Amino acid sequence: MISVNEAKNSIYLNATRLPPVVLDLKDAAGKVLAAALVASENIPAFPQSAMDGYAFAYEDTNGAALTIMTTIQAGSGKELLLQPGQAARIFTGAAVPEGADTVVMQEKAKVQENRLSIEDPLLKPGANVRPPGSEIQSGQPALDKGTLLTPAAIGFLAAIGFQEVPVYPDPVVSIIITGKELRPPGQPLTYGQVYESNSYALKAALSKAGITKVEVLFADDTLDQVTELLQDALEKSNLVLLTGGVSVGDFDFVPEAAKACSVNTLFHKIKQRPGKPLFFGKKESRLVFGLPGNPASALTCFYEYVLPAISGQTGRPLSLQSVRVPAKERISKAHPLTHFLKGYYDGNTALSLDAQESYRLRSFATANCLIVLDEDQYEFEEGALVEVHLLPS
Ligand SMILES: Nc1nc2c(c(=O)[nH]1)N[C@H]1C(S)=C(S)[C@@H](COP(=O)(O)OP(=O)(O)OC[C@H]3O[C@@H](n4cnc5c(N)ncnc54)[C@H](O)[C@@H]3O)O[C@H]1N2
Ligand code: MOO
Numbered sequence: 001m002i003s004v005n006e007a008k009n010s011i012y013l014n015a016t017r018l019p020p021v022v023l024d025l026k027d028a029a030g031k032v033l034a035a036a037l038v039a040s041e042n043i044p045a046f047p048q049s050a051m052d053g054y055a056f057a058y059e060d061t062n063g064a065a066l067t068i069m070t071t072i073q074a075g076s077g078k079e080l081l082l083q084p085g086q087a088a089r090i091f092t093g094a095a096v097p098e099g100a101d102t103v104v105m106q107e108k109a110k111v112q113e114n115r116l117s118i119e120d121p122l123l124k125p126g127a128n129v130r131p132p133g134s135e136i137q138s139g140q141p142a143l144d145k146g147t148l149l150t151p152a153a154i155g156f157l158a159a160i161g162f163q164e165v166p167v168y169p170d171p172v173v174s175i176i177i178t179g180k181e182l183r184p185p186g187q188p189l190t191y192g193q194v195y196e197s198n199s200y201a202l203k204a205a206l207s208k209a210g211i212t213k214v215e216v217l218f219a220d221d222t223l224d225q226v227t228e229l230l231q232d233a234l235e236k237s238n239l240v241l242l243t244g245g246v247s248v249g250d251f252d253f254v255p256e257a258a259k260a261c262s263v264n265t266l267f268h269k270i271k272q273r274p275g276k277p278l279f280f281g282k283k284e285s286r287l288v289f290g291l292p293g294n295p296a297s298a299l300t301c302f303y304e305y306v307l308p309a310i311s312g313q314t315g316r317p318l319s320l321q322s323v324r325v326p327a328k329e330r331i332s333k334a335h336p337l338t339h340f341l342k343g344y345y346d347g348n349t350a351l352s353l354d355a356q357e358s359y360r361l362r363s364f365a366t367a368n369c370l371i372v373l374d375e376d377q378y379e380f381e382e383g384a385l386v387e388v389h390l391l392p393s
Pocket of ligand 1: 177178181182194196197243248249275276277291295358359
């Protein structure tokens with residue numbers, strides 16, 4: 001068995017970026033740039049008015065009124081040349097005509113019968129004019145490789161003329177649910193059956209992370225069927241999540257099926273609770289997680305290991321945020337395993353909730369964090385600092 005840190009390190013080393021794709025800018029929000037972008041034009045492309053007002057040459061403002069020759073609306077394609085003594089009515093965003101270099105806002109000007117008097121003692125040459133290329137110049141770096149495309153970054157790229165961008169795609173995910181005892185919710189249970197919940201929780205967690213290309217497959221607990229579905233999943237996905245069948249029971253076929261599909265085992269079993277039997281393997285660049293069947297174990301492993309793996313594939317910052325906060329009440333544990341406890345963080349302290357058993361999701365359903373207790377520490381007094389991983393809301 002390896003430690004939590006060793007497991008996380010293995011994921012960090014093995015979950016490498018997926019081959020880049022070019023996406024329409026509209027579809028690229030939340031993705032990460034796979035190459036540096038360079039501006040191909042000056043933006044603004046022309047001297048641009050920053051105010052509704054009047055454009056003129058600053059050196060003409062010697063007290064004499066100017067003659068307003070024309071009106072220039074934003075988007076007007078008219079190219080004009082103002083002569084000395086002339087001004088143009090202009091609006092925010094419009095091109096400042098040749099012969100003009102300054103704009104006075106209309107609140108600081110008076111117009112009488114087409115004659116403009118400027119009443120702005122603080123006006124400077126070039127005031128209220130955005131120079132061409134002042135946002136970015138042709139040939140200048142726009143955004144670096146590895147930049148997360150936030151709404152502002154998407155807007156910026158649109159504003160400087162990019163219509164499509166190279167990004168790391170999200171993985172295509174296959175979920176294989178194993179277990180003969182499982183029935184979909186909504187159907188009556190016969191003796192020995194349990195409702196299937198892992199596909200629901202995992203799909204919801206993937207969707208929360210923006211991952212939508214997800215297929216769910218169901219396997220009985222036979223080596224042949226698990227192997228067949230895994231083989232199929234490996235052909236069409238970048239990430240395969242199996243649940244159940246990773247422990248030591250006679251019907252736990254996931255590690256064997258992985259071997260049969262030439263998946264290289266990177267680790268199996270971690271010194272942790274829940275989720276001790278977690279399996280991680282790789283075939284070429286495809287990643288395979290065998291998540292323990294117990295619902296709280298599967299979801300905890302998803303948050304702690306699968307999300308960082310998707311971060312590795314996409315460059316997106318998906319791993320849970322970590323903070324150190326005081327424990328609200330004393331916490332103790334008996335085993336030399338890292339514990340991930342369902343907790344509630346109220347902004348000041350973290351409380352360990354009831355119902356921590358890995359077959360239960362009841363406390364997980366209201367938890368907003370996982371409290372992480374080190375492998376080799378057993379007692380945490382009230383007020384002691386504990387590591388808390390914040391769950392996506
Ligand atoms: N002798 C040992 N037995 C077990 C050990 C061990 O070390 N020695 N480890 C235990 C731990 S810890 C875990 S976790 C489980 C993991 O077992 P599997 O991954 O093989 O999972 P299953 O046996 O298939 O199922 C466990 C449990 O979870 C329920 N389950 C499974 N899939 C779903 C699903 N999709 N939705 C809802 N519930 C599901 C299943 O019915 C079982 O109750 O092994 C322990 N045993
Ligand atoms: O690891 Mo199991 O997940 O403790 O029940």
